[in-house]
Amino acid sequence: MRSTSADALTRRSRRAHRRAQRRVGIVAAAATFSLIAVAGVTALPTSEAEASTSSFGDITLASFSTTVEPTPVVSLSGTDEISTAVRTALADADAALEASVEVSSQVEASGLDLGDAETDIDTDALEDAAERLTASLDLPAPLLPGIAEQVSDAVSAVEKRVDAVRTDLEAAQKAEAERLAAEAEAQRIAEEEAAAAAAAAEAAEAATSTGSSSASAAPSRPAGVYTPAGDAQSIAYGMLGGYGWGDDQFGCLVELWNKESGWNSQAYNASSGAYGIPQALPGSKMASAGADWETNAATQISWGLGYIAGRYGSPCGAWQHSQSVGWY
Numbered sequence: 001m002r003s004t005s006a007d008a009l010t011r012r013s014r015r016a017h018r019r020a021q022r023r024v025g026i027v028a029a030a031a032t033f034s035l036i037a038v039a040g041v042t043a044l045p046t047s048e049a050e051a052s053t054s055s056f057g058d059i060t061l062a063s064f065s066t067t068v069e070p071t072p073v074v075s076l077s078g079t080d081e082i083s084t085a086v087r088t089a090l091a092d093a094d095a096a097l098e099a100s101v102e103v104s105s106q107v108e109a110s111g112l113d114l115g116d117a118e119t120d121i122d123t124d125a126l127e128d129a130a131e132r133l134t135a136s137l138d139l140p141a142p143l144l145p146g147i148a149e150q151v152s153d154a155v156s157a158v159e160k161r162v163d164a165v166r167t168d169l170e171a172a173q174k175a176e177a178e179r180l181a182a183e184a185e186a187q188r189i190a191e192e193e194a195a196a197a198a199a200a201a202e203a204a205e206a207a208t209s210t211g212s213s214s215a216s217a218a219p220s221r222p223a224g225v226y227t228p229a230g231d232a233q234s235i236a237y238g239m240l241g242g243y244g245w246g247d248d249q250f251g252c253l254v255e256l257w258n259k260e261s262g263w264n265s266q267a268y269n270a271s272s273g274a275y276g277i278p279q280a281l282p283g284s285k286m287a288s289a290g291a292d293w294e295t296n297a298a299t300q301i302s303w304g305l306g307y308i309a310g311r312y313g314s315p316c317g318a319w320q321h322s323q324s325v326g327w328y
Contacts, residue, residue: 074141082141082148086133089151093130096158097123103166112172119168121161126154195310196303197288202242232263232277232297239301243309253315256322257304265297278304 074083100121107119129151136147236257237250260279261267268275268283275283276293277300286293289303305315312318312328322328 074137074144080141082144086137086144086148089133089148089155090130092155093126093151096126096155096162099162100158103162103169107165107169110169110173112169112176114168114172119165121158121165123158126151126158129154192310193285196307199243199306199309201289201306230263232265232301235298236301236305239305243305243314245314249315252319253308256315256319256328259322260328265295265300276300276304278307280304280307 074086078084100123104119104121107114129147133144133147133151136144233254236253240246240250240253257263257277260274261277263277265277267277267279269279272281273283274281276286277297278286280286280300280303283293286300286303289306290296290299293299293303308315308318308328312321318328
């Protein structure tokens with residue numbers, strides 16, 4: 001990345017400060033300075049007429065005087081066209097130099113790689129033109145418009161570079177924000193999948209430790225709660241204890257997977273690609289719970305319960321979300 005160093009920025013700021021101080025002094029002096037040239041020529045004698053005798057006869061010499069108009073100068077507070085143009089040019093020069101220092105500081109502070117973008121802002125021509133104009137304020141006003149125009153041209157060049165660097169910086173900042181957001185999203189997904197896989201593994205281990213009898217028959221439970229219908233629901237009911245869930249969660253699970261797949265281990269959604277009892281998307285995610293995920297209801301249920309635990313905390317949490325937005 002090419003960028004203005006801290007030393008260069010400091011040096012430029014000091015030059016601008018010294019230039020501003022020098023300019024204030026010169027402009028203040030020019031404001032109080034007025035060039036008035038009055039030339040008076042008087043012929044003697046001063047009387048109305050004095051006769052002189054020569055070989056040509058009487059000659060009368062009359063007194064007379066003449067005045068030369070003052071040469072106009074630029075005034076700090078003047079409202080004439082030239083004073084206004086000079087004052088505007090110097091103010092624009094200061095603003096452009098300050099903007100160049102500001103954007104260069106922002107690039108340096110960002111620490112971003114702007115790629116092949118040129119981030120240096122050359123202000124030497126502007127500084128030289130502004131100093132020439134400042135040093136010329138005591139010249140006759142008609143001589144200054146050309147110098148002021150040079151300053152204005154240099155201001156336009158610096159402003160164009162400042163805009164280009166600022167555009168490149170904003171593009172780099174946007175790209176960096178998008179990169180960080182993508183990394184955060186990828187990390188979130190990875191954490192959720194890891195939590196679901198861990199929960200599925202724990203549930204599978206708990207189901208194995210209870211023996212085959214717990215997988216084929218549901219334990220006794222209070223009246224009024226859901227009764228497992230079919231082997232798949234019985235397997236799911238037997239796994240609830242491994243997550244610390246009670247019978248109240250089983251009813252939510254039944255409703256949830258009734259909606260998703262009707263508890264069919266080979267249910268396939270052609271539009272989305274979701275598969276199995278829990279409608280994993282894609283179905284291959286369930287391989288983390290077992291290689292037989294395509295045909296084994298217990299493997300699918302184990303993965304599905306782990307997913308629910310990791311993402312929603314409980315079957316009722318997943319069911320509530322599904323009712324709210326239509327999926328879980």
